[in-house]
Structure formats: C-alpha cells, structure tokens
Amino acid sequence: LFASVFSRGRVALEVSDAAWLKAMLDAEAALARALARANLVTAEAARAITAAARPDRFDTTELGRASGATGTPVPALVQALIRAVPEGAAGAVHLGATSQDVLDTAMMLVAKRSVPVITDDLRATAETCALLADRHRGTVMIGRTLLMQAMPITFGLKAAGWLTALDRARFRLSEVFRTGLPVQLGGAAGTLAPLGEHGGDVLRFLAEELGLVEPTLPWHTLRLPVIELGTALAGASAVLGKIARDVSLLAQTEVAEVRESGAGDEGGSSTMPHKKNAAGAVAILGCTRRVPGLLANLLAAAEQEHERSAGAWHAEWETVSDLLRLVGSAAQWARELVGGLEVDALRMRRNLDASEGFWLSEHVTTLLTPALGRLEAHERVRDAAFRARASGGSLLDALFDEPRSAAALSRAGLDRDKALALDPLSYLGSTQTWIDRALAAHRKAGAE
C-alpha cells in the first residue's frame, strides 16, 4: 500500500524475495563451479547445478513455509535443488557448505546488486547539487541558526554543503561496494572440514565466481561486514534526511524559498485543494527516520555466540533488506526532489530584506569594538536590536539613534548614509571559497 513511498525505485526489486532466492541460487551454483575448479566435483555436476539453479523453478512461498523448521529456507532449497539435478550431480550440491554460507553470501550479493542503484541516485543528486551550487553561488539568502534568521549566505553555499556530504556518503558506500562485501564459506563450524585442505582454494574461487571479496577466514559470527554495510547506508540516510529537512523548512508557506516541482497531483492534499506539499521531502524523512533503530538492531545483533549464533544472526536478514530498501527509496526520492527543485531567488532576497538589517549585528559589533571594547560593543548592539524589534524599526537606525554607538560607527567610517548601502553580498566572507572547494572536491571524487 505504501510501495511508492518506501519501496521506490529499483532497489525494492533488488531486495525482494525473488532477489534473495536468485542470490541464494547464484551462491549454490557458484559454489558448485568453485568446487569443480578445485577438482572436488566434476565440471558436469557444476554445469548441471548451474543450469538447475534458476529461480523460476523454485517457489518462494513454499520455501517460506519450510523456513520455520530450521529457521532458514536453505535446507529446503538445497533439497529442492538436489531433486532438480541429475543423480550424479546430487552429491555436488551444497558440498561442504552450511546454510549460513549460502544465506550470508546471498545477503552480500543482494547488497552488491542494491548498493550501485543507491550510489547512482546519490551521484545524480550530487551532480544536481553541484549545478545548483554553481548557478546559485550569488543567490543571496538569509542563513538560519536554531531556526532563527541569522546572517546572509547564498543558496549556492547551502547546495555546496549538501554536495560535500552526498559525495562523502557515496564514497563510503562505494568503498563498501568495492572492498566490503565478502563471500561466506566455512561449513558447519567454519573449518570446511569436508573439503580437506582445499578450503582456501574453494573460498577464492567462490569469491571470483561471484565478484565478491575473499575474506581472511569465515565470518559466521564476526559481523563487521554487515555492520559496515549498515553504517554506510545509515551515513547516506543521515545526509538525505538533512537535505529533506532543509527543503521542508525552506518550503514552508511563510518561507517559500524553494518548491518541489512535480507533475500532476504530486504533493496534493485530499481535502485541501490549495495545498502543494513538499511530498518528496516528507517521503524522504519517512524513510530516513526509520534507519537509526534498524541500525541499532543490527549492531546489537553483532554479539553472536561461538561458531554460529542462536537468533542474533536471524535478526539481520529482514533488517538489511529494510535498510537497503529505505535508503534506496530515500535516494530515489532525493534525486527527484533535488532534480526538480525550484529556487525562488526573489523570495530569498525579499526574506532577507524583511529582516530589517538584523543580520548586520555581528558586522557592526566588529565595527564598534575598536572604540567601545568587545563586551560593550556586544551589549550596545544587543540593546539596539531589542529597541528596534520593539519599535519595528531597523537595527542600524536604532544604533545611529544612540549617540555613543553613532559616534563609534562614524569613527569606523560608517555613517547613516553609507550604512544604507550595506549589501549582504559584501558580507559573505568565504562563501565563494567554500563553493569552489566543494566543486573541486566533487570533480576529484568523480574522477576517482
């Protein structure tokens, strides 16, 4: 019922029951080929198993029903696979492996196939942010701290911040994709006893067959690969949530500095025809808000007993699927959201101008400091701000209306006329530098 919200984009397919089944069968087939390369089974057997390991021959519902007996669907799958191959190949099926070998390897395959979908969305979102950062490098707006108007920034700087964080999150996920997803193969207690001295070879071949990493040793109860996958996803989620929060706040009716575009009814309300919600931002937050607890579960599940765990491992499967699905959905939403973001530069400027120059307070404090000392300067400006707010006037007027401040400002070369010309554009500090650095870092990240 909520598919377009939480199972959005291609990732949902990659974590479906069908995808898990395919991954388990791929693991079994690759194992057979790895065993053949190590001369432990015949090439014919490996070919037969590979040929038989086609998802359409198996029934996820029935496997689901069978999963209760042993806690996993693997024994039932192995039995079905044995029945699906010629008798001569039966002995080669699942040889030396334990259920967890297949399920863990499948989990890593599911991740291997899902993560690029996510990083692709992150990259596309970052590209758009880079464009926004450059295009809006001079689009001045009021920066906000603790939800209050503070000082001028530009929208380009905001986009540059998003960009930097997206690139970092993508880097982490790409790193996991490249070096963090190992095959699992250890057999019943991690020794691969039935394979005699060939365990190391079969492990290497299996990793090669599947394009996964070869671990130092079986990691049945050493779950850092799962944790690092989860934390990389959580990092991406954190960034997407931050962007969505910014957009939802900037899109508030009273702020109205950005707007999500969208075809047709996107974001419409069932009862209030006039409403145009920030549907993408809301959906992203609906996804990202579910990530912290899921990751906590994954972390708590890392305390696994002995050579194979009694329950903690089981807690990982749906959790990993959920994390991939939710972060993937959020990334897909973010790509659409940022891709269609309408930036209202005029409104940004209007909101800034409406602030009656309060944003200048830091600046004039600096100007007053040589004459008044630091602490008094701060106090004078604060008092002027309170007077201005009470009377509805501007900060500068309040300062010039007060003789001691007026004199000090004059001494700093600022009189009432000049003050009128004070332009937020002249008070942006390192804004352009930060944008340039973010764009340069992004180009470098892309080149890698």
Next chain:
Amino acid sequence: LFASVFSRGRVALEVSDAAWLKAMLDAEAALARALARANLVTAEAARAITAAARPDRFDTTELGRASGATGTPVPALVQALIRAVPEGAAGAVHLGATSQDVLDTAMMLVAKRSVPVITDDLRATAETCALLADRHRGTVMIGRTLLMQAMPITFGLKAAGWLTALDRARFRLSEVFRTGLPVQLGGAAGTLAPLGEHGGDVLRFLAEELGLVEPTLPWHTLRLPVIELGTALAGASAVLGKIARDVSLLAQTEVAEVRESGAGDEGGSSTMPHKKNAAGAVAILGCTRRVPGLLANLLAAAEQEHERSAGAWHAEWETVSDLLRLVGSAAQWARELVGGLEVDALRMRRNLDASEGFWLSEHVTTLLTPALGRLEAHERVRDAAFRARASGGSLLDALFDEPRSAAALSRAGLDRDKALALDPLSYLGSTQTWIDRALAAHRKAGAE
C-alpha cells in the same frame, strides 16, 4: 522466504496489505454511518458506501503505486471509493475527514485485530508455564548467575518467574486493547470544520461503530496511543526473549536440562544430521532482537510538527506492522516452544550433583559465621572452594580438612557424616512460597 520464522501464526495476516486495506475501508464505511447518525448524510448514502467498501473491489498494488503522489494511499482510495458508489452518495464519502483520519483509524483497527491474537498466545503460554511451575515445583536444579552455577532452585520456580512476567506483559497489552486504541477524526487541521458543530457527535458515533476508544480530541500529532501500543508490544517481546534465552542456554549440549520437542525435522541441521537445535528459541530471539530499534524509531517519530507531521508520521506505518508481526510471531513460537518443552529432571539433578557441593558455600558460610565472624567465614569458604576446585574434590571435604573450619562447623552441629546428607531440597528457602504466589496471581489475572 522467512515467513514461517517472522510472519508466523495469524498475526501476519492481520498486518498484511489486505488487512490494512480492509481497515481503511472499514474506517470509511464507519465514518459514513457515523455521519448518517448525525444526520449529516443520508442513511442511503451510508449504506451505499458501506456496501461499496469491500476490499475485493480495490487493488492494493495500484493503491501502492498511487501512494507516492501524496505520501499515502488514502486519496487514491477515496477517489476509487467515490467512483464505486452511486452519484448521490459521492458527497458523503470521506466527508470532513483527512487522509490521516483514515490511516490512523485503520492503524488502530489493525492493532485491535492483531493484539488479541498475541494476548491469546501469551495466555496459552502462561497456562503452560503455570502447569510447569506446579508440576516441577520440586524438580531441583542448579540456579545460575552470571552464567555460573550458583545455588539450588527448582524448575518450577523458573517457570513461575516466566509465568509472572507473561501475565504482566499480557495485562499491559490487554489494557491497550481495552482502553488504548482510539479512532482518529479531526479533518484537515483537527477542527472538523466541515462538520460544523457536529464534530463531537460524529467522533463518538465513529468510535461506537468501530469498537474503538473515543479520544478527548484529535491526536494527529500527539502520538501517545501509538507509543503505548508499541511499548506494550515491546514489553511482551522482552519477556519472550528472556524465556527464549533461558531455553537456549538450558538446551546447550553441555547443560541439556530442557529440550524443544517438535515433529519431524524441526530444528534439524542441513549439514549435521546429529544436531537438534532449539529452533523455537532461536526464532523467538530472531524476532525479539528486532524490537528495541523499531520501538526507538517509533519514539523518535513522536516529535511531530504542528497539526500534521512531515515525515515522522509516515515512519510509523510499517514500523507498527513490523512490531505486531514480530511480537506476534515470537508469541506463537513461544506457545509452541513452551507447550512442547521437555524437562529432563534427571539431568538437572545430575548437573547439580556434579557441582561438588559448591552451591553449599553460602550455607556453610552462615554456619561458620557465629564462630569465625562474618568476614573470616567468607574467606575460609572461598579458600576452601579454591583448594577444592584445584584438587577436584568437594567443598565440604576441603572445609573439614582444615581444622579451624572443621571445628567451627562442628560447633554449628555439622560433622562430616551429617554433611554428606545435606540435601539441596532442604535449602530452597521461599521457593514454594514464590511458586504459590505466582500461581495465585495468575489465577487472579485470569479471573479478571
């Protein structure tokens, strides 16, 4: 693929997409009838809407696809429902309501239909625990603290503890079932403006139609009902996890004091034909380990903005379903597990006897205290325990081999011969009292 593990028993059906759809339609139909009772729409319209609100006429996949536009499937559902009723009834559909009214009410209905399934399993499990507590009130075993053998208890006392906790968890859930699941009806911003002064009446009628509680006022962003549902489920989960942990530890090969029975292959291993796993305990832990993080997400999502939230609310839906499903599965597993638990009284006694009387250490310390003083008594026993452990002998022998201790024990009326007759059954303190109290409390809980 993991259905029999994590979607076990009837709860899974009650939280399915089909169940949510039915609940949403029930909410729409009940709203129409409530409006009719308040004379805001015609009885004919209400009848027509009730007749049309049949799940088989709607397509969850299509609604899922439509959910992306507004973040919920409700607008699409309302449109479909309008199309499914005679033109004269169209204006009565969803009148005054907002999407969240329908979705929140549906969530409460889903809970209302799921919770009794869970409490039923909890009650059945508690019944069995009561039987076990009574039957094994004298089945002596070694109690264990910090995973070490400590002092004698009986298995009946352990079962009595499980019983007490199960009853308490069930009480909380029943309380939520009876008084904690309110309808939601507030319209766009909580005022039910389109219903004029009739809002209060319609709210009451809606609650009556659905058998849900009538809230004081709309709770669109006041989420205690969701939190109290979640925490009651988490309480049940905590108890089930504790029982499963105990069973998994008692079933260890080296302990072997209990065994899960199960037909056929239950708990078998794909690679090790000799193994008989504690499959139920493992599955329960696989469920309960996922609850803490899910509840944390629910709690974090309670910080909802203004009159309706931008994302936090969305994070609740699948989370509540998951909590019901997982706790329901764990409860179903527990009912099976405890129902079929084989208690090996002989092995319990053997394990106790094999402890070489170390469990007597507290007792003999008490006996030594009058003669030696508290601190020295403690030291003598500790030293004797170390010597006994090193030599493989019994604690009492080590004490009698040491003159000062031997003299002190004599003075307390204990010589080596009498000591041999020391029976753990005589050192069970309030065990029977606790069991009686637990059984009495259980009977009282059942009578309510």
Next chain:
Amino acid sequence: LFASVFSRGRVALEVSDAAWLKAMLDAEAALARALARANLVTAEAARAITAAARPDRFDTTELGRASGATGTPVPALVQALIRAVPEGAAGAVHLGATSQDVLDTAMMLVAKRSVPVITDDLRATAETCALLADRHRGTVMIGRTLLMQAMPITFGLKAAGWLTALDRARFRLSEVFRTGLPVQLGGAAGTLAPLGEHGGDVLRFLAEELGLVEPTLPWHTLRLPVIELGTALAGASAVLGKIARDVSLLAQTEVAEVRESGAGDEGGSSTMPHKKNAAGAVAILGCTRRVPGLLANLLAAAEQEHERSAGAWHAEWETVSDLLRLVGSAAQWARELVGGLEVDALRMRRNLDASEGFWLSEHVTTLLTPALGRLEAHERVRDAAFRARASGGSLLDALFDEPRSAAALSRAGLDRDKALALDPLSYLGSTQTWIDRALAAHRKAGAE
C-alpha cells in the same frame, strides 16, 4: 559543563552518585529492620545498622574504584558497612541478600524519588497549558500540516492538545510511581535460602519499610519494572519533544507567533547580538532526542540469562539514571518555557490574513460540490489556487473570475461581496468542543 542543559532542576540530584549511595544504604538499613521484624536478627542490630547507614560515612570514589572487582559497588559497600557496625550486628548486615537485591532496590528508590519531581513539572506545565487553552480559545491562527499553512485553528486548541498529552504522560508516570516500583529481594538465586521459610515475610516488611511495591516473586531477570519505568519516561519525553518542536517552529523569525521570554541573556547568541533564540525549546529537544536510543538499550537488556544476568543488567544502571535526568531536565525546561511563553495573537492573525484565503479551499470545495460534483469541485479549486498563487491574488478572486465556479458559488449563496466577509472564526468546527473536553478531562485527572 552542560549541567544547566541536561542536568536541570532537582532530578539531577536524585540520580547523582550520592543519591544512589543513599538509596543503597537505605535498602540495607530497611532490610535489617525487615529482618528484625521477622525475628531473624535482633532489633538492636537493626538499629545499629540503620544508624551506621549514613551516606557521609562512605566514599563514592572509593566504592567506584572497588566496583570493578565484582562489577558492582555492593560488596565493597557491605564490607564497609560491616566494619561500621558493632561486632554483634555484623552478622545481620545484608543477611540473605545478594548484590542485585540492593542495587535493584536502590534503583527503584532512586526512581521513586525522581519521578515525583518530574510529574510535578509535568503537572505545572499542564496547568499552564490549561490556562493557555482557555485564554486563547478564540485566538485564531493558521493550522499547519506538513509544514504548510492549511486551515484556521486557535492557539487554544493547540494548547489543549499539549494539555491532553501531558496529562496522559503524567498519568502513566504516576501509575508507575504508585504501583510499578517493587523492592528486590531474592538472595543469591532468588530463593532467599538463608532466610528459611521467612522469605515472604521479610519481602513484605522490606516493601513496607521503603514504601515500595511488594513483587510476586524476585524479578532479578524479569525486567518489566525497569521497562515500564523507562517507557513511561519515554512517553513523557515524546510529549515534551512535540511541544518543543511546535514552539521552535512557531518562534521561527518568519512565523514569530510565539516567543520564549526569559530573564537577561537567556537564548542570546555569542556572535549575533540581535538574536533571541528559543533556548528552552532547543534544550528540550537536546534532551528528548537522546531518549529513544536509551530506551532501546533498556529493552535489549531485558534478555537476561537464568537467575542473574551477565552484563545486560549492568547496562541498566547508568541508562536509568540518564533517562530520569534527561526527561527530568526536559520537564523542568518545559515548565519554564510554557510558563513564560509569549503568544502574539496579532501576528497569528496577520499570518492567517496573509494567506490570501487559501485556507478556505476546503470550505469552498464543499460549497461547490452540490453544483459540480465532488471531483470537479476539487479540481476547480485546485486550479484556482494555482492561478491565484501564480498571480499573487486571492483564492476567492480566482474562483469568481472563473464563470463556472462563480455560478456554482452563487447557487450556494456566496457572491463576491459576501465572500469578503468570510471569517475564519466561523470556520473552526469543533474547536471549542475539543478545548472544553480537554479542560474537563484535565480537571478530572487533577481530581484523581
């Protein structure tokens, strides 16, 4: 360094090391008296122990240093207490008890002393909300959904919602205070073996001595009391976080409908003298945001082994202190915040009027429906809203500029002149009803 933020108000004292030490000593002294009442030790011994159990005689730093040896400070405390009493009373110290009995009972005492501080702050905050609800029952403002302006409400309704949730959260906490905090007494493995058949009596006496609840049986590894305490605190946290989020959003510069008052520099900024932050709301969120994960830890720790747990129990101590401290600080902040909240009714009205009548969209849709049918009415209003927004005009003008809508509105008795007089006050539906219900429920809650 952050004491005034996270250790605010009296709760911080109640969870300090000193408070824990006092609670542990109170538990030991009460145990001695309970033993005396059961004639297991002399009244003299009990008096001596009670007299010796004064916190100023013990050194928390040294006890902290000793806690590493056994994982708890209790053995060292017991030894120190034994040394502090006359020799004849030494045997009566800690008799029959285990470390966990003392620490769990102390934890419940700490809770017993902390919770009333919190409920007192919650009650005071609720009282203020009740005043605000009544005073501002007609203070019209725009309601906001998904952070967008939606429909008129009154500030009184908002305050009534806060009130209802605060009362509910307080009720839960009070319930825990009254019936949810049991003493712990089971001895080494829960049987109270050294007390022979007197365990039940001593348990009852201990509960009476301390004003705590008498449990059915020892709950060393049955942790629902801790969980229910934690979840009641988390419920309060959820409500406080919601209020703080609302205030922080309403206080935004662009919205400015409420303001936190505060003496002197409260909420000032170090760099921007003009800024007046919503310091209380920020601090509350800084507290409440830390609660979900802490509760998750508590829940995960409920899976405790056998008769006493190896680590999970230990994870509770600082967590419970943190929960009490943070929720207590948030409650104290909330009391100050709501107590000093400045409500700008004029600005609320201005913000509503500035919305160009978009809030009427639902209302006019209803008016158009008889003539145009439900779906077309919705479409016409939506299109008019888009046109109005594009041109900067009002929704009603856009509707009257379009002949078919204008005709339909006329038929519903609304022409352009009358429309101008449409008053949000006439479109508040059940607002007054909800406020009345909230106030009535609050009075009833207070009377209990």
Next chain:
Amino acid sequence: LFASVFSRGRVALEVSDAAWLKAMLDAEAALARALARANLVTAEAARAITAAARPDRFDTTELGRASGATGTPVPALVQALIRAVPEGAAGAVHLGATSQDVLDTAMMLVAKRSVPVITDDLRATAETCALLADRHRGTVMIGRTLLMQAMPITFGLKAAGWLTALDRARFRLSEVFRTGLPVQLGGAAGTLAPLGEHGGDVLRFLAEELGLVEPTLPWHTLRLPVIELGTALAGASAVLGKIARDVSLLAQTEVAEVRESGAGDEGGSSTMPHKKNAAGAVAILGCTRRVPGLLANLLAAAEQEHERSAGAWHAEWETVSDLLRLVGSAAQWARELVGGLEVDALRMRRNLDASEGFWLSEHVTTLLTPALGRLEAHERVRDAAFRARASGGSLLDALFDEPRSAAALSRAGLDRDKALALDPLSYLGSTQTWIDRALAAHRKAGAE
C-alpha cells in the same frame, strides 16, 4: 559508583569535563594563533590568549551553570577568556568564530585524544589473540552452533577469528583518527564573514595548529564526521561484545574451557564465596550493550536544520563522550581479559570426547553418500544419532549396528575398528590455513 566498570582506563579522563574544557581552550588558543598567522590579529594577542587559555583558570561548575542561558558553555567561556587577557588582546578572542566552532572542534579534539587510547587497547588485545591463535592452533575443541556442540575446531581458530575482527575494527578507528576528525570553523552562519577573504587560510592554519583535518567547508549541520566516529566506535564495540559473549559462554561452569584470571577478589561474589565470575566478560557486555542505542541517537540527531540545528546538535555532546567512555572501558577490560585468559586444553578435549562422536555426523554422511545417495545418507545418520542419544551410546556404534549403514561404511573403507581411531585432529579442514591467513593479515596490518 560504577567508575571501574564503565569509566575504566585512561579514556574516562579524556572525556571528562576537564578534558572538554581543555579542548575548548585549546581550540580558542589555536584559533588566535591561526588568526595571527593570517595577520588578522597580532602575534602578541595570540600569545596572550594562548597563555591565558589554561584550564586551571576556569571553573567547570560555573560554566555548567551558565550553559543553560544559551544552551552551551561557550559564551560564558569566551567572556571569561576575554576577561583573562590584556585589553589589547580582547578583540582577538574567538574572532570570527561561533560557539559551535569551538564546541565541535573541542569534540574532535576529545576524540583525537581518546581514540588512540582505545586503538592501543585493541592492538594489545589483538597481539594477545595472535599469540593465542598460534599457541592453540592445535588445541582441539568442539565448535558450537546455535549453542549446540557441532564439529571440532581448535581454540586457535577461535582466537584467529577474534584477531581478524579486532584488526578490522582497529583499522576503521585508526582511519577515523587519521582522516576523519576535522576542525570546525564557519562563524555564525558558515561564511566566516568577519574574516573577509581570509577564511580559507584561517581554517587551514587552525587545522595545522591542532593536528586535525581541514574540512572542505564548515560542517555545522553536515554531521558525517560525528557519525563516522560513532560508527567506528560501534564497530569496535561489536567485536568486543562478541569476544566477551564467547568467553562468558566458554567459562560457564558446565563448559569450563576458559577462565578469567585475576588478582585477588576479581569476580568474586558477595554471597557465594565459591563463585569465580567472568567479571571482565560481564563488564564488557555491560558496556557494549549500551552502544547500539547511543549510536541510534547520534544517527537520528544528524537531521539538522539549516545552518545550525535547534537541539539535534546538542544531543551529540554527552552521547559522543559516552560512546568513547564505554567503548574505551570495554577495550581496557578486553585487554585485561584476553591478556589473562586461562585456556583449559584438557577440558576442551574432554568436552569433545564426551560428545560420543556426534561431531562425526557430517563426515560419515559424506562417507555414506556414494553408496546410499545424499538424502538417504543424511536420514540414516540422523536416525542413528537419535537412537544413540536415546540409548546413551555413540553415533558410530549406532551406525554399525544398522546393517545398511555398516555395509556402506565398509565400502567407504571404514570398519568399526578403524572408526575408533577417528581423530578430530584429522577432521579440521582449513583450520590451519585460516589461522595462517589471520596471522599474516595481522602482521601486515601492524606493518602499516
């Protein structure tokens, strides 16, 4: 009261209030020097500020009291620092910076000083594991899956697994130490406006002065550095928790394959003098069990608004301290625990021998497969195992007592006499390979 448990070792000092104060002062002093290098303040002023920024001149209690006004102790600290410097230097204090610049930089400094303490403990623990892996590469024991005896492994393999995971966790933390801890400097809204075009230079100088990383741009609301620190700590925690869980299970009275050594009373019980608890393992679990929720809080807090957050940021401070302290304590405990671990090789062998050859089940299944086919072989062994368990006999006897199995075994070259000689040492598969790989990887990790 619990200091030796949760604030163990040197990390506790590095996260104390005193350490935070020092870090904040170091940040202020370094900023002054950086400003001087950029010719924005005089070298004299920088020297004066550096000289004044000594912790002993400031009062953490008073700063804590002042923190309530603005939510942080920084404004009060800055005022105090201004008062502590000659008037001419006052204008140079905190120039251009905002409170968050100082607090975030201090947080990174605290991490920079804490992490090496933790990685040092992890490295020492890993070294010991490497020794254990090598020394016990042939110390055969029963591997356990789902808490049941499964197949032979060696204790060296178990230690090699711990080693691999410890090295990986340490690598992540070291990476964070080297490249993940950036200074913060952005001023009020991230633009460093008061520093004109010199912001980039000052940022670089500040990073150099403090030995922290230079970020691309200010990260006030882009919290990946905090998240990556937290997740690296959580990874270490996961590994430590796994080791502690293994030790606590292996140390169970009934298993008794390892024992924590410890001087004096370590692990003693207050009531049961005979008990020797696995105090280190328990304490580690008491620490690590608190990490998942803390990390979840950190992740949830990453959704930060605009240019500076209203509350989420505040939720980070104590959380980061707690994470460092708890993971640091766990690492210190682990170093002691593994360093003093007593491995009882004899008992390991005895436990294995007592398993009546059930561990051979996989092996004999393989031997039976050519003659009986895969599925029948599995069934025969399972049935024999059930018979053997029922009668208390050995698996092999049960198989040889059944003609069809006996014949099949004969055909595979195994008769009853030979079977007696079956040695677990001959059925360890890749055990030595895995150990060698773990040691090689460890040496390589050390060399880096």
